[in-house]
Amino acid sequence: MTNFTLTEDFPNSEIEFDRRFSNTEACYEYLARIKWPDGYTCEKCGHNACWLSSNNIYICKRCEHQISLTAGTIMHGTKKPITYWFKAMWWFTTRKSGVNAVNLQELLGLGSYHTAWSWLQKLRRCTVRKDREKLSGRVEVDEFFIGGKKSGKRGRGAEGKTIVLVAIERYTAQDPETLNSYWQIGRVRLQVALDCSAYSLETFINHNIETGSMVVTDKLNSYRPALNQKYHHIPVEPAHQKGPESGLYGVHLIASLVKRLIRAALSRGV
Ligand SMILES: [Zn+2]
CATH class of the missing domain: 3.30.420 (Nucleotidyltransferase; domain 5)
Incomplete structure (x- = not known):
């Protein structure tokens, strides 16, 4: 499971969102910044330098430990570009007047209604905790x-x-x-x-x-x-x-x- 740090770095408008997250690199850079606010650090050996593979796996230059920033998230294993997921998440979190799969399908130009529906289910599951135990500590x-x-x-x-x-x-x-x-x-x-x-x-x-x-x-x-x-x-x-x-x-x-x-x-x- 990938752990991320909460950040205030959140677009203020749709125009700003589109400007910032129009390409895959920008989306991965954003994930990397919230994963490692002080720069890349290998989870295994603590080294600070890495290679980024063509399929966006971060590889430690010292111990070659690999990490995918989408592992353990709803984006894991997706065939669509990460920019689609970013747009879907933006839309899901900022749209006040209800959401449905037809809207999502149109927004992203998805060929299949079923894909849009399953994405929406994943997004909704993220907002609900089954184990709503009380906060503690x-x-x-x-x-x-x-x-x-x-x-x-x-x-x-x-x-x-x-x-x-x-x-x-x-x-x-x-x-x-x-x-x-x-x-x-x-x-x-x-x-x-x-x-x-x-x-x-x-x-x-x-x-x-x-x-x-x-x-x-x-x-x-x-x-x-x-x-x-x-x-x-x-x-x-x-x-x-x-x-x-x-x-x-x-x-x-x-x-x-x-x-x-x-x-x-x-x-x-x-
Ligand atoms: Zn390492």
């Missing part, structure tokens, strides 16, 4: 706002805005070669909420986070009763914190990605 929780008038009230309770609650697992992993620690993002839960009351937060947290987990939030008072005795609560000051070391970096990254996706969908007029 160190979990960041926050709320953010979507839409509404720009001139409206700022901050919590802003009128006309949709409130979204977000929870993510974040943990430190260790590079087996350098032994350096780095932050990884785990599972994510998002939910639209009516308000930011203690009741709404408690319902969201109880439903999505395992009792006994460490829950990192900002200092909003509603979190205190919501988390009561069942969680190890770490309230942090979010104002000046930036970067992966920040207590709420993960939820802020997810909020920013969701907003980008919505802006991209709006720019397409869907």
